[in-house]
Each structure stands twice: as C-alpha cells, then as structure tokens.
Amino acid sequence: MAGRESALYDETLLPLDGPEPGRRYAQVIVDVPAKQTNRPFDYIVPPELEAWVGVGSRVGVPFGPRTLQGFVVGLSESTGMDPRKLKPIEQVLDLVPPLNPELVDLARWMSRTYVCHEITALQAMIPGALKAKYEKYVAVAEEADGHSAPPPEGQALLLAGSPEEDEITAFVRQKGTVPMDAMLRRFPAAGPLLKRMLERGVLVEVQTVKDRLNAKKVLYVEPAADPRTLTEESGKLAAGAKRQKELLLHFAAHPSPVPLAELTDKLNVGAGTVKALADKGWLTIREREVFRDPYAGRSFARTEPLPLTEQQRGAFAAISDALGAERHDVFLLHGVTGSGKTEVYLQSIQQCLDQGREAIVLVPEISLTPQMVERFKSRFGDAVAVMHSRLSQGERYDEWRKIGLKRVSVVIGARSAVFAPFTKLGLIIIDEEHESSYKQEESPKYHAREVAVQRAARHGAVVVLGSATPSLESFARTSGRGAPYRLLTMADRVEGRPLPAVRIVDLREELKAGNRSMFSRGLYKAIEERLHKKEQTVLLLNRRGYSTFVMCRSCGYVVQCPHCDISLTYHQVSRTMRCHYCGLTQPEPKTCPSCDSEHIRFFGTGTQRVEEELGKLFPGIRVIRMDVDTTSEKGAHERLLTKFRNKQGDVLLGTQMVAKGLDFPDVTLVGVIAADTVLHLPDFRAAEKTFQLLTQVAGRAGRHRLPGEVFIQTYTPDHYSIEHASRHDYGAFIATELDSRRQRGYPPYCELVLVTFSHEQVAMVVRAAESFATRLKEKWQRMRTEFDSVSGAGAEDRYFEVYGPVASPIPRIKDRYRFQCMVKYRGDVDVSGMLTETAAAFDETVRQEKLHISIDVNPQVLM
Numbered sequence: 001m002a003g004r005e006s007a008l009y010d011e012t013l014l015p016l017d018g019p020e021p022g023r024r025y026a027q028v029i030v031d032v033p034a035k036q037t038n039r040p041f042d043y044i045v046p047p048e049l050e051a052w053v054g055v056g057s058r059v060g061v062p063f064g065p066r067t068l069q070g071f072v073v074g075l076s077e078s079t080g081m082d083p084r085k086l087k088p089i090e091q092v093l094d095l096v097p098p099l100n101p102e103l104v105d106l107a108r109w110m111s112r113t114y115v116c117h118e119i120t121a122l123q124a125m126i127p128g129a130l131k132a133k134y135e136k137y138v139a140v141a142e143e144a145d146g147h148s149a150p151p152p153e154g155q156a157l158l159l160a161g162s163p164e165e166d167e168i169t170a171f172v173r174q175k176g177t178v179p180m181d182a183m184l185r186r187f188p189a190a191g192p193l194l195k196r197m198l199e200r201g202v203l204v205e206v207q208t209v210k211d212r213l214n215a216k217k218v219l220y221v222e223p224a225a226d227p228r229t230l231t232e233e234s235g236k237l238a239a240g241a242k243r244q245k246e247l248l249l250h251f252a253a254h255p256s257p258v259p260l261a262e263l264t265d266k267l268n269v270g271a272g273t274v275k276a277l278a279d280k281g282w283l284t285i286r287e288r289e290v291f292r293d294p295y296a297g298r299s300f301a302r303t304e305p306l307p308l309t310e311q312q313r314g315a316f317a318a319i320s321d322a323l324g325a326e327r328h329d330v331f332l333l334h335g336v337t338g339s340g341k342t343e344v345y346l347q348s349i350q351q352c353l354d355q356g357r358e359a360i361v362l363v364p365e366i367s368l369t370p371q372m373v374e375r376f377k378s379r380f381g382d383a384v385a386v387m388h389s390r391l392s393q394g395e396r397y398d399e400w401r402k403i404g405l406k407r408v409s410v411v412i413g414a415r416s417a418v419f420a421p422f423t424k425l426g427l428i429i430i431d432e433e434h435e436s437s438y439k440q441e442e443s444p445k446y447h448a449r450e451v452a453v454q455r456a457a458r459h460g461a462v463v464v465l466g467s468a469t470p471s472l473e474s475f476a477r478t479s480g481r482g483a484p485y486r487l488l489t490m491a492d493r494v495e496g497r498p499l500p501a502v503r504i505v506d507l508r509e510e511l512k513a514g515n516r517s518m519f520s521r522g523l524y525k526a527i528e529e530r531l532h533k534k535e536q537t538v539l540l541l542n543r544r545g546y547s548t549f550v551m552c553r554s555c556g557y558v559v560q561c562p563h564c565d566i567s568l569t570y571h572q573v574s575r576t577m578r579c580h581y582c583g584l585t586q587p588e589p590k591t592c593p594s595c596d597s598e599h600i601r602f603f604g605t606g607t608q609r610v611e612e613e614l615g616k617l618f619p620g621i622r623v624i625r626m627d628v629d630t631t632s633e634k635g636a637h638e639r640l641l642t643k644f645r646n647k648q649g650d651v652l653l654g655t656q657m658v659a660k661g662l663d664f665p666d667v668t669l670v671g672v673i674a675a676d677t678v679l680h681l682p683d684f685r686a687a688e689k690t691f692q693l694l695t696q697v698a699g700r701a702g703r704h705r706l707p708g709e710v711f712i713q714t715y716t717p718d719h720y721s722i723e724h725a726s727r728h729d730y731g732a733f734i735a736t737e738l739d740s741r742r743q744r745g746y747p748p749y750c751e752l753v754l755v756t757f758s759h760e761q762v763a764m765v766v767r768a769a770e771s772f773a774t775r776l777k778e779k780w781q782r783m784r785t786e787f788d789s790v791s792g793a794g795a796e797d798r799y800f801e802v803y804g805p806v807a808s809p810i811p812r813i814k815d816r817y818r819f820q821c822m823v824k825y826r827g828d829v830d831v832s833g834m835l836t837e838t839a840a841a842f843d844e845t846v847r848q849e850k851l852h853i854s855i856d857v858n859p860q861v862l863m
Contacts, residue, residue: 027074056099069132335490337699357426387413500708554597626654769805798827
C-alpha cells in the first residue's frame with residue numbers, strides 16, 4: 001500500500017529477513033491529525049488478536065513513546081516494511097468494529113473532497129463516547145517490559161532503593177499497573193521521589209487508550225435454583241424473616257430476572273435482605289449490561305399506513321420502483337407544506353425493510369421534535385434508533401451500539417446519523433434538505449447530502465431529498481440531459497386543504513400611522529381574535545435575547561465584545577449582555593462606559609422582549625418561548641412542545657426552531673415579527689434563506705380543519721423573496737433567483753471554496769492570506785497550461801478564480817483576526833488537490849506561529 005510506513009522502530013522485534021509465513025499486518029491511521037501522519041502505518045496483528053481485528057476496528061498502538069488510538073484501514077499478509085522494525089497492536093477497543101469497510105473507504109473520500117486529515121474524517125463518524133481518552137499508568141520496569149529477568153549486575157545497586165522506594169515498588173508490583181493520579185493520592189508527599197524513580201528507570205510510565213464512556217451495568221436478581229422450590233424454602237425461614245419470605249414467594253410467582261433497584265423499590269425491601277438470600281444460595285445477584293434508552297417509559301401506539309393521495313402515490317411509485325430494482329437513484333421530493341411527505345417516507349421505509357435492507361432518516365437538529373420521533377416509533381417500534389445532540393453521551397453511545405449489533409434497522413437523527421454503520425443500506429431520506437444545518441461547520445466540513453449520495457452509490461441505495469423549498473443547488477440538478485437527480489412534485493395539501501392566506505405588512509406605513517409597537521395593527525387584531533376563539537398562534541422572530549445591541553444615546557457608543565468585532569446582545573432575564581460568538585457575559589451597564597451618561601438604551605428586538613410586550617398588550621396570555629436560552633436543558637424542547645400541544649399555551653414564540661417540523665391542529669395564525677433579519681446579511685444566499693424561512697413558518701398554519709392566516713411584517717415588502725413567499729410561489733422565486741445567480745456567477749453555476757485565516761496578529765494573518773492566494777493562483781496557471789497542451793479543447797468549460805484576501809465580515813473572533821479568500825471554479829479542476837498542496841506549504845507556520853487555516857468546500861455560511 002502506497003504511503004505506508006513503520007510506526008515504530010524497535011530493532012529487537014521479529015529477527016526475520018522477510019514477512020513471516022501466516023503473519024498478518026494491519027494498516028492503521030493513528031490519532032494524530034498532522035500532515036506527516038496522514039497515512040497508514042503498518043503494525044503486526046498478534047495471533048491472539050487476529051479474530052478481533054478487522055477493517056474499521058479501533059486499536060491501541062504504540063507510536064513513538066506513546067500509545068495512541070488508531071483505526072484499522074486495511075489488512076494484508078505482507079508488508080513493504082522491514083518486519084523487524086514493526087511493533088504489534090497492543091489492544092483492540094471493541095468486540096465489534098464500530099466502522100465497516102465501506103465507511104473506512106468513505107472517510108478516505110471525505111479526506112480528499114473536504115481537504116482534511118483522514119483521522120479527522122474517521123473520528124467524525126463515531127459518537128463522542130468512542131473518541132479516545134488517554135490515561136497514564138505507572139508500572140515497575142520489568143513488568144512493563146513483559147519479562148522478569150534480573151537487572152544487569154551493574155544496575156543492581158542503582159535499583160536498590162530506600163525504604164520509601166521499596167514501598168512504592170512493592171505497591172506497584174502488587175497492582176501491576178497503577179493510574180498516575182492514584183499513585184499521587186496513595187503517596188501524596190512522594191512526588192519528587194516518583195519523578196526520580198521514573199528518570200532512573202525503576203518505574204516506567206505506560207499510556208493506555210480507553211473510551212470516554214463504558215457500557216452501563218445493572219445488578220439483576222433471579223432465582224438460583226428451580227423457582228418451584230422457593231415456596232418450600234420460604235417455610236424454613238425463621239418467623240422474624242418476613243421480608244425474606246416475601247422475596248422468595250415473589251420469585252416463586254415471578255421467576256424472571258429483575259433489576260435490584262426495581263425489586264427493592266417495588267417490594268419495599270433493603271438490598272441487605274436480598275444479599276442475605278443470595279448468601280443462602282436461594283437467589284443470584286449478577287451484573288448485566290443494559291442499553292440506555294432515551295425513550296424508556298414511553299409507549300408508542302402502533303399506527304398503520306394511511307391511504308395515499310394521487311400525488312403521493314405517484315411519488316411513492318417512483319421510489320418503490322428504484323427500491324425494488326435495488327438501483328441507485330436520487331429523488332428530489334418537492335412537496336408543499338402539509339402535502340404528506342412524511343407518509344411517503346414511512347411507506348418507502350417499510351418496503352426497504354421488507355426487502356431485508358436498512359434505512360437512515362436525517363432531519364435538521366431543530367426539527368427533531370417528539371412529533372417526528374413518535375411517528376417513526378409508532379410505525380416501526382423498537383426497530384428505530386434515534387441519534388441527536390439532545391441525548392446524553394451514554395444514550396448516543398448505546399443507540400450506536402444497537403446499530404452495530406443489528407438490533408435496529410432504521411435510524412432517525414441529525415447530520416451525523418448519515419454515518420450509521422449499516423451494511424445493507426437501502427434508503428437514505430433527508431427531510432428539509434435545504435437546511436444549512438446539514439453542513440458541518442468544523443473539520444471535516446462535510447455536507448450530509450453529499451455524503452448520503454456517496455454512501456448510497458456504494459450500496460446501490462435510493463436517496464430521497466424532501467423539501468417544500470428545495471435548495472437551488474438540488475433543484476438545478478434535476479434539469480438538463482443526464483441530470484443526477486429526479487424531480488417528484490406534490491403541489492397540493494392532503495385532503496385538498498388550502499394553503500394559508502398571507503398578508504404582507506409594510507412596517508414603514510405602520511410608523512407613518514403612529515404605530516411604534518412591534519406588532520402591526522393587523523397582527524394585533526388577529527392575535528386578539530385567536531385568544532377569543534381559543535385557537536393558537538405561532539410567532540417567529542429569528543433573533544434571541546431581549547435586544548440586539550446596547551447603545552448610549554448621548555455619545556452613540558455601542559457596547560461591543562472586547563474579544564470579537566460584534567455587539568453584545570442584552571438578555572433581560574439574567575440582566576446580562578452576551579457575545580453569541582465567544583460566550584462572554586457582562587452585567588447590564590447602568591451608565592455609558594465611554595461618557596458616563598445615564599442615557600444608555602436597548603435597541604432592536606429579541607424573543608425575550610417580544611414575550612414581555614405580549615404580556616403587556618394581552619394580560620393573562622400564556623406564552624411559550626422557544627430559543628437557545630429556553631431549550632438548553634435536556635428534555636426542554638420536548639417539554640415546551642408538549643405544553644403547547646396540550647393547549648397550555650396560547651402563543652408559541654421562538655426563533656427558526658418553531659418554523660418547521662411542527663403540526664398542531666389548532667394553530668390558525670402565524671406572525672413573522674421581522675422578515676428582514678436574514679435578508680440583508682452579506683451572503684449571496686440571503687434571499688433564498690428568507691424565502692425558505694417564510695414559506696416554512698407559513699406552513700405551520702391551517703394544516704387541519706381550521707383555515708390559516710399569516711402576517712409577514714417587513715421594511716422591504718417589495719423584495720421578490722417576500723413577495724413570492726406570500727404567494728407560496730416557489731417556481732417564480734426560483735426563476736428570479738437563478739437568473740440573479742447566473743448573472744453574478746454564484747452556485748449552482750459554479751462551485752465555491754472559502755479559505756479563512758486567523759491569527760492573534762493582524763500583520764501575520766494578512767501576510768499568510770496574501771501568500772496563500774498567490775501560491776494558489778500560480779498553481780492554477782501551471783495547471784491551465786497543462787490542460788491546454790494536452791487537449792487544447794474544453795478550456796471554455798473550465799473556470800477558476802481567487803478573490804481576496806479581504807477581512808472577514810466579522811473580522812475578529814476570540815481575539816483572533818480573520819481574513820478570507822473565496823475560490824470560484826467550475827469544470828474539470830482538481831481544486832481539492834490544489835488546496836491540499838498549497839496548505840501543506842504552510843504547515844510549519846501553522847505549527848510554530850499558531851496560524852489557523854480553515855478550508856470550507858461549498859460553504860453554507862460566509863461570515
């Protein structure tokens with residue numbers, strides 16, 4: 001295998017001239033994200049571990065003086081290295097490899113495509129609990145080496161230590177290995193002595209690899225003998241042993257194993273009573289592994305498939321045909337809000353399962369509501385695993401293990417669920433495919449949609465991309481000869497229900513009429529009517545906090561974060577100002593920090609302020625607010641939505657998390673407080689995101705028997721994204737937006753890469769950015785010359801341009817200055833290869849000067 005190297009360098013191992021017959025070698029990617037280690041290293045697979053080491057296994061391997069986690073990416077009977085220089089794998093971390101060969105190959109593709117290290121891609125595929133935790137242990141030198149031969153004669157005197165040393169050595173020898181922190185607790189005053197013993201080689205430091213989390217173990221109690229004899233045995237107990245008799249009689253009637261905690265609670269007995277019967281040999285207490293279940297105690301009533309409308313049948317037939325043929329196809333399911341896309345998903349999954357294959361369903365994190373989980377659990381029961389960030393580490397770990405153990409065949413989850421280690425994948429569904437949350441913003445900066453298509457191609461599986469407002473990139477892939485996606489359309493709501501009437505409110509006219517409230521006159525009256533009718537309202541303001549910035553009216557000073565070039569947001573509940581980029585929190589100012597004026601005021605509107613205003617205007621109104629501040633605790637999201645569903649709230653107020661994935665029968669009014677919050681951002685997708693958000697939130701109204709109404713408040717009522725959203729006219733919007741993108745040369749008419757540089761010194765970041773851009777342009781000139789010399793044709797199909805460097809829209813975050821370059825290209829251009837080579841030239845600067853270079857292929861955020 002090209003690029004393989006020996007990881008370690010012990011000349012005494014394997015005194016052979018060539019590969020030993022029958023010996024197996026593993027190619028391992030180690031947990032060091034650096035250019036020098038971004039390749040597989042060869043290790044010997046010890047005979048005793050051969051049955052457990054497979055492609056995708058996590059292993060502990062020696063690397064220099066350390067033991068590191070690594071992933072096995074290949075196995076072979078030979079090695080290109082001198083076998084005497086190879087070391088063996090020390091430990092296997094899983095009985096079942098957490099990744100399969102297909103995912104290992106996918107990580108290689110991700111490394112090339114998204115310009116990241118292969119170990120970074122592999123780590124992104126596993127839950128946080130499986131990421132390495134390194135622990136340091138102390139061992140006596142001879143035990144650590146695996147033999148107990150006496151030391152050489154000349155060293156005998158050196159190793160004969162003081163009584164304190166002898167005590168430490170005896171303690172460590174008795175334990176075998178001792179964690180370093182445990183050593184310091186056991187011998188708190190012996191720090192200097194321990195250091196000297198390590199330096200002299202009496203003791204050695206050993207590093208091991210462990211998971212961050214262990215499987216959950218629970219004590220279970222069960223009869224030790226035939227349960228039918230327990231009634232007789234209970235009669236032998238003394239008269240005072242009433243609780244013990246009750247326990248034996250319980251197991252005589254119910255012999256199944258039961259958790260100790262549940263048993264003691266149910267029968268109101270102490271653990272000592274149970275142990276006493278175990279000591280007599282009548283009961284057995286044993287530890288069992290159990291899976292943490294995030295939905296334990298919840299019951300999901302079984303549901304049956306619903307009859308499909310004509311449009312649903314058409315969409316399902318196309319998907320069903322591809323599934324039946326086991327043909328790789330990508331479908332873009334464009335269905336208006338309320339058209340019944342979820343039922344098409346469910347019936348497609350059922351066919352996939354009937355064929356003995358597996359399915360993944362991706363939803364945006366904010367849309368992973370209890371409602372969505374309930375629909376899938378009710379249809380497929382325990383065959384469903386759920387994976388998202390609201391679960392604890394342990395719950396995510398166990399859901400992942402269920403997949404590997406083949407206990408489930410459907411996974412529903414957010415972005416990273418695309419890596420579920422299925423081996424018979426038949427279907428991947430991406431709901432709300434246009435959502436930017438499918439793009440990972442940290443390395444590896446993958447897009448779940450692109451990864452899903454790659455995985456499906458490897459399995460001959462079907463991909464369904466569903467949305468009422470598909471992304472322009474996806475829509476563009478459905479047109480033209482040889483289009484990679486097939487368009488399926490569902491233009492009508494189920495049962496012919498009408499889309500809600502939408503009213504655009506010009507806030508400039510409201511100001512002229514003397515209305516300075518955050519609610520227009522029409523929206524105020526509409527909320528009042530819903531309160532009277534006992535119907536419900538959803539209000540959207542895509543901005544959390546109380547106000548967007550704090551300004552002095554005397555001198556104009558705006559309170560900014562001292563570490564980021566961004567204003568602080570005021571949060572009234574805690575009376576603090578916060579930076580939403582670095583997390584800085586400051587107390588509410590009483591006077592201006594610049595001129596000491598008391599005329600310091602809060603400007604702009606956040607969700608907290610809207611909640612307060614609603615309480616003033618409508619006394620007694622019950623507002624349920626959903627934003628990052630109210631949903632940070634585990635279970636808060638579900639709890640708030642359940643309250644609203646149970647009619648314990650009149651208004652659901654929130655950020656974009658209330659705009660999609662929600663279906664409440666009594667919601668008849670939707671109000672958008674400020675439709676312009678996204679529209680004027682420095683982002684070429686601003687109009688598209690505005691249209692999508694407005695269309696999605698409007699779709700929450702009138703989904704059942706009651707008609708819906710929507711108010712969109714804006715200062716730019718004539719903007720085409722707002723006008724087309726008010727008419728639910730995706731076709732008109734996409735025609736206008738595509739024309740704008742074509743003229744400006746933005747996706748889908750080209751590809752983008754954003755390269756961002758950051759450093760604590762602005763001069764350094766400017767020099768690095770300019771040098772990077774220059775090198776990249778030079779590479780393109782050489783590549784273009786090669787293209788022209790080889791073929792002389794097709795040059796018009798290739799385009800490459802580097803824009804910048806310029807200061808980023810937010811030029812400083814966490815005291816680091818930021819500059820960026822934008823690369824635009826199309827055609828047969830190996831941009832990832834060019835970027836990889838260019839970035840490699842800066843490795844030394846990155847390491848020594850702490851320069852940070854971020855490469856984002858097809859970015860969703862340009863800030």
